[in-house]
Amino acid sequence: MRDKKDALKEKLYTIIFETDTPAGKAFDILLIVAILSNTILIIAESVDKILKAYGFWILILGWLFLFIFAVEYILRIFLSENKKSYIFSFFGIIDLLAILPVFLGFVFPQLRFLVVIRVLRLLRLFSILKMGRYVDESSHLLRALRASRAKITVFLFTIFFIIIIVGSMMYVIEGPENDFDNIPESMYWAIVTVSTVGYGDISPQTPIGKFISSMLMIIGYGILAVPTGIISHELAHTSMINKGKVRTCSNCKKESNTDEDMFCSKCGTPLNNKK
Structure with missing residues (x-):
């Protein structure tokens, strides 16, 4: 029984945290679809005409998405090797903030629209779709x-x-x-x-x-x-x-941005080192 539980836990960990596996990638893509759908739903809910016409379905779908996100958040905490690290990580805080506004909305109704903060989870697209070069450019x-x-x-x-x-x-x-x-x-x-x-x-x-x-x-x-x-x-x-085109003078630390410069324009020291 214990082996089965460990195997199930390991399988769930692979699906939720491992984006390189087919199951993990499929899970992340489905999660992204859910996040986009929930975001569109929240935006549509702010329009009075749409709310009056489809208020019931918006309410049902809203609670459905909340259930999905809450289960995912709980599973991530349960499966994390370092639970504290996940809870206080960037995505951990985003996941929590995506759930809390719904409950706080009973006291402050307008706060429920802050669920759209979960759209920041779409940053995972960079890792899922192998867009590492864009991360380098952002750095x-x-x-x-x-x-x-x-x-x-x-x-x-x-x-x-x-x-x-x-x-x-x-x-x-x-x-x-x-x-x-x-x-x-x-x-x-x-x-x-x-x-x-x-x-x-x-x-x-x-x-x-x-x-x-x-x-x-x-x-x-x-x-x-x-x-x-x-x-x-x-x-x-x-x-x-x-x-590697910027070279720094070893004597006065003045930078040169051209490949043609062989000597520092300030002190005349040969430019043979790169910054």
């Missing part, structure tokens, strides 16, 4: 973001100061009579304007206010290009590093 993007975090931080602080100063100025210039009721409201307008979104719910009426608004919109177009340029540069730099 390049992450390295570029990390390398540009100092520049991005300075950029964000600059925008923050602009928003505070302009928001305060617009509150003084326009005032509550033109819907600039307070400085936070004026800062909201500044954020919307500098990001070139322009909702139009608040707009300056005075000539000076319109002038400042025009200048802020012009600045906004330039601001949008800054983070794009920073990240694009770091991506190109990361790509050259991976291809």
Whole structure:
């Protein structure tokens, strides 16, 4: 009897955790179909006309998907060699968060829509469909973001100061009579304007206010290009590093991005080492 239980447990482990086996791959694909179907169901439930017409079936299917996901979560905990490691892992937390909102929905009804967070489970497609090269590319993007975090931080602080100063100025210039009721409201307008979104719910009426608004919109177009340029540069730099085209001077640590350079442009030291 014990051998049968061990054999069953081993078989279930293979199906649920081993994506390289036919059974494991089939299980993951079926699970992905269930996740996509559940996501579509939750989205459809938020539409009143669909809810009124198919509310009963949406309710039945919703509980069915909840049962499937709950059983899968319990089985993963039961079969995991390191249960604590799975529970506090990224996918373990996602699996739990996909179940909890349904029960919390009895107290806070709108929380049940957060079940769509389980769509993050689709990240498993990278391993199931052998899309490892895309994971490598994503790591390049992450390295570029990390390398540009100092520049991005300075950029964000600059925008923050602009928003505070302009928001305060617009509150003084326009005032509550033109819907600039307070400085936070004026800062909201500044954020919307500098990001070139322009909702139009608040707009300056005075000539000076319109002038400042025009200048802020012009600045906004330039601001949008800054983070794009920073990240694009770091991506190109990361790509050259991976291809071995970036060489670093052993003396002054200055980097060279061209294959033609034989000597450091700063101190003249021969470039014969790769970063």
